[in-house]
Amino acid sequence: MPSDRPHTPLLDCITSPADMKPLSNIELKVLASELRAETISAVSETGGHLGAGLGVVELTVALHAVFNTPKDRLIWDVSHQCYPHKVLTGRRDRIRTLRKGGGLSGFTKRSESPYDPFGAAHSSTSISAGLGFAVARDLGGAPEHGLGDVVCVIGDGSISAGMAYEGLNNAGHLKRRLIVILNDNEMSIAPPVGAMSSYLSSLYAGAPFQEFKAAAKGAVSLLPQPFQEGARRARELVKSVTVGGTLFEELGFSYLGPIDGHDMDQLMAVLRTVKTRADGPVLIHAITKKGKGFAPAEAAADKGHATAKFDVATGKQNKPPSNAPSYTKVFAQSLIKEAEDDPLITAVTAAMPDGTGLNLFAERFPDRTFDVGIAEQHGVTFCAGMAAGGLKPFCAIYSTFLQRGYDQVVHDVALQRLPVRFAIDRAGLVGADGATHAGSFDIAYLTNLPDFVVMAAADEAELVHMVATAAAIDDRPSAFRFPRGEGVGVDMPERGIPLEIGRGRIVAEGDSVAILSFGARLSECQKAAEALATKGITPTIADARFAKPLDRDLILNLARDHSALITIEEGAVGGFGAHVAQLLADEGVFDQGLKFRSMVFPDTFIDHDSPAEMYAIAGMNAPQIEAKVLEVMGVASLAERRA
Numbered sequence: 001m002p003s004d005r006p007h008t009p010l011l012d013c014i015t016s017p018a019d020m021k022p023l024s025n026i027e028l029k030v031l032a033s034e035l036r037a038e039t040i041s042a043v044s045e046t047g048g049h050l051g052a053g054l055g056v057v058e059l060t061v062a063l064h065a066v067f068n069t070p071k072d073r074l075i076w077d078v079s080h081q082c083y084p085h086k087v088l089t090g091r092r093d094r095i096r097t098l099r100k101g102g103g104l105s106g107f108t109k110r111s112e113s114p115y116d117p118f119g120a121a122h123s124s125t126s127i128s129a130g131l132g133f134a135v136a137r138d139l140g141g142a143p144e145h146g147l148g149d150v151v152c153v154i155g156d157g158s159i160s161a162g163m164a165y166e167g168l169n170n171a172g173h174l175k176r177r178l179i180v181i182l183n184d185n186e187m188s189i190a191p192p193v194g195a196m197s198s199y200l201s202s203l204y205a206g207a208p209f210q211e212f213k214a215a216a217k218g219a220v221s222l223l224p225q226p227f228q229e230g231a232r233r234a235r236e237l238v239k240s241v242t243v244g245g246t247l248f249e250e251l252g253f254s255y256l257g258p259i260d261g262h263d264m265d266q267l268m269a270v271l272r273t274v275k276t277r278a279d280g281p282v283l284i285h286a287i288t289k290k291g292k293g294f295a296p297a298e299a300a301a302d303k304g305h306a307t308a309k310f311d312v313a314t315g316k317q318n319k320p321p322s323n324a325p326s327y328t329k330v331f332a333q334s335l336i337k338e339a340e341d342d343p344l345i346t347a348v349t350a351a352m353p354d355g356t357g358l359n360l361f362a363e364r365f366p367d368r369t370f371d372v373g374i375a376e377q378h379g380v381t382f383c384a385g386m387a388a389g390g391l392k393p394f395c396a397i398y399s400t401f402l403q404r405g406y407d408q409v410v411h412d413v414a415l416q417r418l419p420v421r422f423a424i425d426r427a428g429l430v431g432a433d434g435a436t437h438a439g440s441f442d443i444a445y446l447t448n449l450p451d452f453v454v455m456a457a458a459d460e461a462e463l464v465h466m467v468a469t470a471a472a473i474d475d476r477p478s479a480f481r482f483p484r485g486e487g488v489g490v491d492m493p494e495r496g497i498p499l500e501i502g503r504g505r506i507v508a509e510g511d512s513v514a515i516l517s518f519g520a521r522l523s524e525c526q527k528a529a530e531a532l533a534t535k536g537i538t539p540t541i542a543d544a545r546f547a548k549p550l551d552r553d554l555i556l557n558l559a560r561d562h563s564a565l566i567t568i569e570e571g572a573v574g575g576f577g578a579h580v581a582q583l584l585a586d587e588g589v590f591d592q593g594l595k596f597r598s599m600v601f602p603d604t605f606i607d608h609d610s611p612a613e614m615y616a617i618a619g620m621n622a623p624q625i626e627a628k629v630l631e632v633m634g635v636a637s638l639a640e641r642r643a
């Protein structure tokens, strides 16, 4: 092992959680500190989610020391905090491959390990999934490794989402033995918002930990018999019950806490008590510190939520210099300009102010910015209400997270033809976060909705115009999508000019083959065209701009003037290409012998890798576009036949 790796003699002896069973609390504390050092060291090499994992190091150790995973199911909500868990569950040898192509996923993944009973990355699913496991256990389900206790760990940010309450509500009703740990670090990605956040704080406001002798009334039934290590401490914790009447108890849970989630003695005592005594749903409220034990993370505004590779000594991140503005920033700046002229424009984010760029909008227009918490469903319908009330809401949600608000998009927005503007960031393949975060489906799931206007920006200048276009569309819903990362470095317009709805543009005139691009693959198409030019082939290149409404004239003219037409889009089957094919079929164009190809994502979930490599796997980089042109022209097959 290189010498700059941390010294971890105890951790080196742990090959699986079973090795932790004989350890004393003192040894578990040592193990936690080694695990923390290993996590920091690994993430310094890989980049990724750091703060959340550091905040649950003690909790991770204690859970694996007390429970018998993988038979007992440990379900991490979002699971961005699972790196220490991966280290302890037989994956330490690969921990420095996190988020790299072919390496460990940055989230829990069923196919990766039996210690990951449920995959996640989108938040607030753990309680529902955990309850499913609990019912499966009680009704005789017998999966591999058996089924024992079920422990869900959910953050104070993630418990703000509707789905978490749906799970709590049902769990309280079913009364099955289920353990939920609320990991309360008073942080989401940004500071958490909302009444629930204030409520959680009120549960421990004003009282330092050492005075927390109490858990709530419901915990009395959990009072332990004298048992081994930690018994005295546990009894202290649950005697002189004071808190009583928490929301969680009203929902049918026994509430224990708040406890100090970094105090191994408290954790061990409480977890052992619960393991021994719980006979229904229990909620343990643990207070932790995001970024704990790594000063640069603790000091950061986001508590080290996500980081590039960094220097362990200084915390300085190695971010490659950027050549062009990020799409996110271009979106935010364009929206600010529109909002300066139009006081009715509002903006909504679901717990992602920085990720969506709305932090910039909020600085300029604090009263017109709404962070609704992790609540995409509510966020969409909230926008629908604002639109019905005469405002011009921009709903800024990543493609992947908008999936959660789909019925709201259909039922509350589209069906009522309300002019909500969806700003869809992270469209297409996103890289290290992998399949869970890919923005693959929005073209398909929006273009099939009547009256929706669906746009995709080919570059950052186009994005400026699409923001202006969306601002101008006030009689129906609209959406514009743009990818993660930097633009392509084109000249930027001073102000956006609304585009003509349903009109695309010819980018390069050619003959024989036309490539019709929807979105940011345009630059790859242009690279492919350069390569084809050296072979004497000059394709026409067009930018569709709109997948709905389609530019019928453009498409039919391209079909008329070329022998082959290829569409390309950063999305799954069923989107832009499908609509173009439908139009061509309906118009009888195929009867005339047009050769047609549609380049879409393959029908599979693509694992994490660099975006370029993911696009190579999807077959959508310039060389593959070039190959597709050659194939449709029959050039490749001719060459093959000659060979």
Ligand SMILES: Cc1ncc(C[n+]2csc(CCOP(=O)(O)OP(=O)(O)O)c2C)c(N)n1
Pocket: 052, 055, 078, 080, 081, 121, 122, 123, 154, 155, 156, 157, 158, 159, 185, 187, 188, 189, 290, 305, 350, 351, 352, 374, 376, 401, 404
């Ligand atoms: C449905 C959904 N929306 C948004 C996100 C983006 N996201 C990832 S982690 C996170 C914050 C989670 O906060 P919390 O549960 O308190 O965990 P912490 O990081 O503080 O440990 C958010 C908003 C997500 N994963 N899923």
